[in-house]
Amino acid sequence: xxxxxxxxxxxxxxxxxxxxxxxxxxxxxxxxxxxxxxxxxxxxxxxxxxxxxxxxxxxxxxxxxxxxxxxxxxxxxxxxxxxxxxxxxxxxxxxxxxxxxxxxxxxxxxxxxxxxxxxxxxxxxxxxxxxxxxxxxxxxxxxxxxxxxxxxxxxxxxxxxxxxxxxxxxxxxxxxxxxxx
Numbered sequence: 001x002x003x004x005x006x007x008x009x010x011x012x013x014x015x016x017x018x019x020x021x022x023x024x025x026x027x028x029x030x031x032x033x034x035x036x037x038x039x040x041x042x043x044x045x046x047x048x049x050x051x052x053x054x055x056x057x058x059x060x061x062x063x064x065x066x067x068x069x070x071x072x073x074x075x076x077x078x079x080x081x082x083x084x085x086x087x088x089x090x091x092x093x094x095x096x097x098x099x100x101x102x103x104x105x106x107x108x109x110x111x112x113x114x115x116x117x118x119x120x121x122x123x124x125x126x127x128x129x130x131x132x133x134x135x136x137x138x139x140x141x142x143x144x145x146x147x148x149x150x151x152x153x154x155x156x157x158x159x160x161x162x163x164x165x166x167x168x169x170x171x172x173x174x175x176x177x178x179x180x181x
Contacts, residue, residue: 004046007032008039012046015153018138019051022089025140033149037068040151047154048072057102059133059157067147069155077134077159086161089136096135101171102162103128128168134158 004012011032018025027033034040048055053074061069079086088095106126109116136158139145150156 002038002042004042008034008042009046011043011152012050015043015138016047016050019047019154022136024091024138027139027141027144027149034152035148037148037151040148041068043152044071044154047152053077057160059155068151071151071154071157073157073160078162079159080162081164086134086159088134089158091136097132097161098135100131100133100160101128101166101168102131102160103168122168125168127165128171129165130163130171132161132163134161 011028011034014025014028014032017023034043051074053076055072056075056078057073059069059071059073063069103125104127105124107124109121109124135156137150137156138153139149142150142156
């Protein structure tokens with residue numbers, strides 16, 4: 001991936017400021033908006049150093065063939081049950097969360113030419129936790145955004161609340177998981 005150009009750097013600066021202060025705003029100016037997955041990833045990567053925080057983990061998933069589901073989760077936005085208050089940004093009087101399984105890796109899975117097969121990934125997992133993804137967008141109107149706009153913004157990730165450890169195999173086979181907040 002190439003280094004972000006000046007428009008991508010400007011987009012990253014806007015998104016970083018919104019993320020740091022819990023603000024939402026309109027779409028980026030047309031000249032700053034991403035148009036491809038690569039554009040979006042360059043903006044996302046250019047945002048990371050502007051956050052002044054380490055990346056503690058990654059939001060990721062198995063996407064459709066024309067999408068990429070990956071975004072950094074910053075250390076100061078990761079909270080564990082019982083540790084401290086879990087600050088969130090509320091917009092319109094609501095806070096959005098999404099139940100997830102969080103996998104803690106016991107060893108790195110470094111980049112390589114061939115894709116990892118499921119059993120290799122499973123062997124690297126040290127723990128599985130119930131989690132709540134804290135949802136927030138840096139945009140005030142999600143309905144006008146393309147997927148690459150959302151990808152550049154970190155796929156509406158605000159942070160992660162990590163709950164209790166669970167049996168990973170059993171949790172991955174569960175279709176319904178009742179939760180109480």
